[in-house]
Structures are given as C-alpha cells and as structure tokens.
Amino acid sequence: TKATQFFRSVYENHGSRGSKLIxxxxxxxxxKDCGSLVAHIYQQLKLDLDFVIPFGAISVVGPTLADIDSKSELAHRIMLTNTYRILGKIIDYKRAQNIRTRPCLAMLPLSPNxxxxxxxxxxxxxxxxxxxLANKWHSEGWEDYISIGGAVIGWTRGTGLMAGNNIVSAGIEQLGVRTFSQIEMAFNLTSILHPRMVAAAAKAPLWIDLGGGMAQLHDLKVQTDRIRAAITDESKIRRASVDDRKKDSVGTTPEDEDDKPVLNRANMHNYYSQFPDLPAASDLARLGKDYKGMINLDKTVVIVGFGEVGPWGNSRTRWEMESFGVFSLEGCIELAWVLGYITYHNGPTKSSGDHYIGWVDAKTKDPVADTQIKALYEENILKHSGIRVVEPELFDGYDPKKKMFLQQVAVDKNMRPIEVASRDEGLEYQKELGEENCDVFELD
Incomplete structure (x- = not known):
C-alpha cells in the first residue's frame, strides 16, 4: 500500500543502525484494539513505550447540541474514551513490571476550539x-508511569478535520490569527519530544500553546461564516460576469475567424538542456595547422557527442536519485517521456478539438500539465527504473526465473539406450558426441 511505502521510505532515509520500524x-x-495493541507491545515485543501520540480522529461536521448522532459518539470515543483506555493500559503494564523511572510521555492533541x-x-x-488529564496526573497516583504534554493545536490547513475550512484560512489570518501548514505544525509538535521537554514533563504536565491566537478570537464562528459568505458572493459575481461576457460575444466574431484561439504553451517549469561550449573557428584552424599531414582522417575516430544511459535514465536523473533519493518534477517529466508515458503535442486535442501545446498522455491523448506529471506517473517510473529483475513483458517474454541452465556431467559407464524420433536424429547425436562415444541402431 501507499502508506506502507511511505513508512518504508521514512525508515530507509532516517532509520539508524539497529533501529526497527514496526x-x-x-x-x-x-x-479491544486499544488493549491488544498495548499488550502486544509489552508482552510480545517486550518493549517499553517512551512516547504515545494518540492522534486518531474523524471529522464531524453539522451536528449541534440538539441533534447529536452516532457519528458524534464514535468521534468522542476515538478522541477521548479510548485515549483514556490506551493510557490506562500503559499504566497497568508499567506498574506490573515496576517501571517507575521511565514515564511515558503522552502528547495530547488539545484545541483552542x-x-x-x-x-x-x-x-x-x-x-x-x-x-x-493534567489534573488527574496530580490526583490519581500514576505520575511515575505517564507524563503529560498537552499541545494546543491551532488552525492547521489541509488536515482531515479542517479540510472544509481551507477556503477561509486567508480571511482568518487577516483577523490576526496564525494558521499553519501541516509541515509547520508537525515540526512544532516534534519539539515536545526533545529531551529537555521530556524532563520538564516528568516534573509536571506541560501546556504547549500552538494555537496561533485562535483562542483570542471569541467570535470565530461569526467571522468564519462572514468570510465564507463573502467568498460565495464574490464567486457568484465573477461567474455572472463571465457568463455575461460570453453572451455579449455571440455574433460579434467574423465567420471566417477561428473561435478557438491557440492556447499558451504549457509551462515548461525549470526545463534545462545543457550543451558544451564549442571551440571557436580560429581555435580549430590553429589545431588543424599544427597536425596537418600527421593524421589520416580516413582512420581517425571522431567523438561527436556522448551520453549516459543507465538504470536511472541519464546522468541528470541518476544524480537526482543518488544525491536526494527522489526525482524532481523535471526529472519525472524527462523519465515519463523517455519511458513513453507522455508525448509532446502541438495541435488540436482529441477530446475538445482546442489547439494545445504541451504534454499529453501517451495512451489517452489527454492533456497533462507539468505539475501533474510527478503525481500521475512517479509510481510507475520508480517501478521501472533502478536496478531490478528483468521484466518479461519488456523482453519478448524472457523470464530469468525460468532460465534453463546446462551442467556438464562426467559419464564413466555406458548409459542405457534412449529412443529418438528418427535415425537422422540419432546420427545428429553421434556427430555431436563422436562415434566412439555414441552408437546408433534401429529397434527390431
């Protein structure tokens, strides 16, 4: 799966010697899963948890106090009840094994909402x-087993919980609230795992405010609705304006004028094509003068160019994989073209007939923007590049797993006769092995 591939790449790039990713x-x-997971860690794997990050959640949009439904209860069980269960099971196993000097830091996903x-x-x-839980840490007597790091997570764009609010993020920032990308918030959260933070959490629960001032905006709902309504109104006005211009243009274009304008050439991004510096004509003339009469041009090998072809493509794409472990957008475009996934097109499209200049899918002939090529084709590019086993479908069915091997065997006594289809075939064996080593006779 893609998730497995993602975690595998994380381990390959960042795993240290002796580390394991399970x-x-x-x-x-x-x-049941909450209990089984903790039991597996402590009983089967014989490990002890240093950190637990119970960030499981599902998005719930719509239900108010008057119409709480089963999905709301499910979300509550995921985010609160079973988080308690996980921490409780960890406390039980630590207490049973008398692990009192290494409390597990629980990073709790709090919210200003x-x-x-x-x-x-x-x-x-x-x-x-x-x-x-910050108060329970003081009152319930499990402070030797669990420490608390409560992270107040602010407005984070692009997450499953906040996906529906991405459109109003810019308007919220104009009100003085700091919004975060997923990478920014993840970076902030990792700071809680620093040894100094862990040592501080062992003394008392930590409250880490990463809210970006969201808690200080008391009319957040009103402001969000206002921004969303303004965006909707602006969208309607612009759509009406476009429709109006289309209606005005009807009948004003000359009949002989093509109403399908040529589109701008697709963005080539940072395409590069390096070419060596060529010597000037004067340099070549001087070189020829020095060696005139000494070289037989009929027998001289002339190198007019060179290039690299390997498992990772050419030198540019090979260097990207060796130095960074990942292809750039430009590298993906080049390899997608080399592997035949895309072709360059200059003419009317198959679907709409509009004139298009840029990349198209080799099979469907649909236009493909440069920015989409990495997302669409990188997975197949990685499957068919690098050092790998021969793929039979690319080599006329040749399968190295089915390759026949011949082994020489020394025969020190006469073998039993074998029956062949005809006398001529038997004579072929005799010709190969020699008359002294092979007799041919017909059966009665």
Missing part, C-alpha cells in the same frame, strides 16, 4: 476531557 493494524475506535466554531458534535467535549 507497523500494526489498529482501530482507535475499538476498545471549545465550542466556538459550533456544529462539530462532541469535538469540544473530547478536547476538554483531555485537558482534565
């Missing part, structure tokens, strides 16, 4: 419930 199927909505956005079911209740 992936297990897990459903945080299942109480305590009902200010509304229409999100029991989301706020789940986050408030997680905040209660």
């Amino acid at each position: 992936l297990l199927p897990f459903n945080q909505a299942s109480a 305590h009902g200010t956005m509304g229409g999100d079911g029991l989301y706020a209740e789940a986050k408030l419930g997680l905040e209660a």
Whole structure:
C-alpha cells in the first residue's frame, strides 16, 4: 500500500543502525484494539513505550447540541474514551513490571476550539476531557508511569478535520490569527519530544500553546461564516460576469475567424538542456595547422557527442536519485517521456478539438500539465527504473526465473539406450558426441 511505502521510505532515509520500524493494524475506535495493541507491545515485543501520540480522529461536521448522532459518539470515543483506555493500559503494564523511572510521555492533541466554531458534535467535549488529564496526573497516583504534554493545536490547513475550512484560512489570518501548514505544525509538535521537554514533563504536565491566537478570537464562528459568505458572493459575481461576457460575444466574431484561439504553451517549469561550449573557428584552424599531414582522417575516430544511459535514465536523473533519493518534477517529466508515458503535442486535442501545446498522455491523448506529471506517473517510473529483475513483458517474454541452465556431467559407464524420433536424429547425436562415444541402431 501507499502508506506502507511511505513508512518504508521514512525508515530507509532516517532509520539508524539497529533501529526497527514496526507497523500494526489498529482501530482507535475499538476498545479491544486499544488493549491488544498495548499488550502486544509489552508482552510480545517486550518493549517499553517512551512516547504515545494518540492522534486518531474523524471529522464531524453539522451536528449541534440538539441533534447529536452516532457519528458524534464514535468521534468522542476515538478522541477521548479510548485515549483514556490506551493510557490506562500503559499504566497497568508499567506498574506490573515496576517501571517507575521511565514515564511515558503522552502528547495530547488539545484545541483552542471549545465550542466556538459550533456544529462539530462532541469535538469540544473530547478536547476538554483531555485537558482534565493534567489534573488527574496530580490526583490519581500514576505520575511515575505517564507524563503529560498537552499541545494546543491551532488552525492547521489541509488536515482531515479542517479540510472544509481551507477556503477561509486567508480571511482568518487577516483577523490576526496564525494558521499553519501541516509541515509547520508537525515540526512544532516534534519539539515536545526533545529531551529537555521530556524532563520538564516528568516534573509536571506541560501546556504547549500552538494555537496561533485562535483562542483570542471569541467570535470565530461569526467571522468564519462572514468570510465564507463573502467568498460565495464574490464567486457568484465573477461567474455572472463571465457568463455575461460570453453572451455579449455571440455574433460579434467574423465567420471566417477561428473561435478557438491557440492556447499558451504549457509551462515548461525549470526545463534545462545543457550543451558544451564549442571551440571557436580560429581555435580549430590553429589545431588543424599544427597536425596537418600527421593524421589520416580516413582512420581517425571522431567523438561527436556522448551520453549516459543507465538504470536511472541519464546522468541528470541518476544524480537526482543518488544525491536526494527522489526525482524532481523535471526529472519525472524527462523519465515519463523517455519511458513513453507522455508525448509532446502541438495541435488540436482529441477530446475538445482546442489547439494545445504541451504534454499529453501517451495512451489517452489527454492533456497533462507539468505539475501533474510527478503525481500521475512517479509510481510507475520508480517501478521501472533502478536496478531490478528483468521484466518479461519488456523482453519478448524472457523470464530469468525460468532460465534453463546446462551442467556438464562426467559419464564413466555406458548409459542405457534412449529412443529418438528418427535415425537422422540419432546420427545428429553421434556427430555431436563422436562415434566412439555414441552408437546408433534401429529397434527390431
């Protein structure tokens, strides 16, 4: 799966000597899975947890206090109830094994949204419930086994929970609230795993505010609705303006004028084609004068160019993989073209008939933007590049796994006769092996 490939690449690029990456199927909505996961870690793998990051969640949009549904309850169980269960099981195993000097740091996903956005079911209740663990740490007597690092996660663009609000992010930032990309927030969260933070959390629960000022915007719901409505109105106005211009243009274009204008050439991005510096004519003339009469041009090998062809393509794409371990957009474009996934097109498209200049899919002939090539073809490019086993479909069915090997065997006594189809075939064997080593006779 893509998830497995992602984690494998993370391990290959960042795993240190002796490290292991263990992936297990897990459903945080299942109480049984919560118990089985912790039991597997402590009983089967014989490991002890240093960190636990229970970030499982599902998006709930719409339900208010008056119409809480089963999905809201499911989300609450994932984000709160079963998070408690996981931490409780860790405490049980640590206590049973008397592991008191290495508390597990639980990074809790808190939120500045305590009902200010509304229409999100029991989301706020789940986050408030997680905040209660900071008080339970002092009162319930498990501070030797679990330490708490509560991260107040602000407006993070592009996540599953906030995908529906991406469109209003720019407007929210104009109100003074800092929004974060997924990479920015992930980087901030990793700081909680620093040894100094771990040592501080062992003394008392930590409250890490990464909210970006979101908690200070008390009318967040009102402002979000206002921004969304303004965007919707602007979209309607622009759509109406475009439709109006189309209606105005009807009948104004001369009949002999092509109403399908040539589109601009597709963006070539950072395409590069290096070419060596050629010597000037004067340099060549001087060189020829020095060696005149000494070289037989009829027998001289002249190198007019050179190039590299290998498992990773040419020198440019090979260097990208060797130095960075990943192809750039330009590298993917070049290899997709070399492998025959895309072709360059200059003319009317197959689907609409519009004139198009740029890349098209080799099979469907549909236009493909440069920015889409890496996402569409990189997986197949990686499958068919690099050092790999011969692919039979690319070599007329030749399969190295089915290759026949011949082994020489010394025969020190006469073998039993074998029957062949005809006398002529027997004579062929005799010719190959010699008359002294092979007799041919007909059966009665």
